[in-house]
Amino acid sequence: MADAHLTDVTGVILVGGRSSRMGRDKALLSLGGKPLVGRVIDAFRQVFARTILVGDREERFREFDLEIVPDIYPGSALGGLHTGLARAGTPYVFVSACDVPWPDPRVIERLCSLRQGHDVVVPRTDGGIDPLFAVYGTGCLPAMERMLREGNYRIYDFYPAVRTRHVAPEELEGLVMPGRTFVNVNTPEEFETIRHKEEGMAVKAVSFVAKSGTGKTTLLEQVIMELKERGYRIGVIKHDAHRFDIDHPGKDSHRLTAAGADTMLISSPEKLAVVKKHPASPPIEELLETYFGDVDLVLTEGFKKSGLPKIEVHRKERSATLLCRGEEHDPTLLAVASDEALELDVPVLDLNDPAQVAGFVEQTFLK
Known part of the structure; x- marks a missing residue:
């Protein structure tokens, strides 16, 4: 100046x-x-x-x-x-x-x-x-x-x-x-x-988004393993637009939930699981603050309409266009993991090199 x-x-x-x-x-x-x-x-x-x-x-x-x-x-x-x-x-x-x-x-x-x-x-x-x-x-x-x-x-x-x-x-x-x-x-x-960019959140999070069939779950799995090897505690949230059950008929926990319990928690010496009913999907910020205060970073799959920072997964044979740099210009996009070279205003990472993707996540959120 x-x-x-x-x-x-x-x-x-x-x-x-x-x-x-x-x-x-x-x-x-x-x-x-x-x-x-x-x-x-x-x-x-x-x-x-x-x-x-x-x-x-x-x-x-x-x-x-x-x-x-x-x-x-x-x-x-x-x-x-x-x-x-x-x-x-x-x-x-x-x-x-x-x-x-x-x-x-x-x-x-x-x-x-x-x-x-x-x-x-x-x-x-x-x-x-x-x-x-x-x-x-x-x-x-x-x-x-x-x-x-x-x-x-x-x-x-x-x-x-x-x-x-x-x-x-x-x-x-x-x-x-x-x-x-x-x-x-x-x-x-x-x-x-x-506001999200400026003030951030108490719990750091990044969302992996993609069109279906692109391989984001496979990449996310590999990135989790890379980050775990580097010593980080990682949380994951999977967005499901449909109904799902993680319990099974015949189990005591399923019987208790079916009886009308609004919140049912199973605890063992190694882990716990919570089944909690709610009338509408809670905001992603509420999920992060409630359940992930003990991790270094949360990786989410989906939540493409949220204000979370995003990495888009792109595969050439699946689609010629991007979710976040197509008809819409998503200002929360941080990078694209792609199997082809792209000219974009954000970094383009190698989809087939999960260590590179994990390194970008580490430098952006954990260093």
Whole structure:
């Protein structure tokens, strides 16, 4: 980081959104003991001499002790960006939405370092461009005002009319953490996934997911043996979408359960087993906290819709597509264990080398 704060770039944080998909104000959601907007403010204070909030809800943001500027053209992110640029009093602004959980000051500083000779400096990501984590100069104001008067609110539509610098991913190499730097929050489900990444859980867990017939149980079995040889205590949860019985007719334990016991436990000198009835599947977090406090790591099979970090098992002959990098882009995906080479934004491990997969799990969760 530079020693001096930038004085010709103002940090602008947009706080005027209504958070309709979230159902509550995204800016004030607490993550790691701090509201999301507070995390952006902390990052900006490391880079800029001045930061302002743009939005029309001053009463909600007074606690942050920053200038709050109401929108000139309310109702859109473009309007908020225009207001920030018009009111900043500096040649440039760096704009961010208020719901960015991991704003990296190094990335902000790098983007700002490219501003000379350009009106826009915008990063290009795997998902496209990120117009709300970018640099804008006052040369953009005429084009912005024209669009706002015409009712066109797509920020990037004015880029061809000004000097725009697209920053390729390789230009941010070593700074950007995949799946984190350009993330924002729109729905409760996304926030829970992000919260899980940030705050973690008392019990460490990773889920192995795959399409049926891919061989995830075989790989999981081999990984368990590898980790046990390395001295770790390992727990396992298998997700079953159907009814199952682990007891057998004729056994005393089966008779007691069949008689109506809600919880039945069998104990011996070597092990115990619990059969517990419940009206609905308990959350995975509850299972981990209740039953696995004495292990180093829990490996689960399935739970592909959970917020757990995931390793997807892929076999070429089973399917040409992935669960977590196909129609859906699962931000909890950590790696793919595959029997073919793949170009992905996460590590690709050798499906036929369980020691390598176990080593990745060990380094990620146990070191």
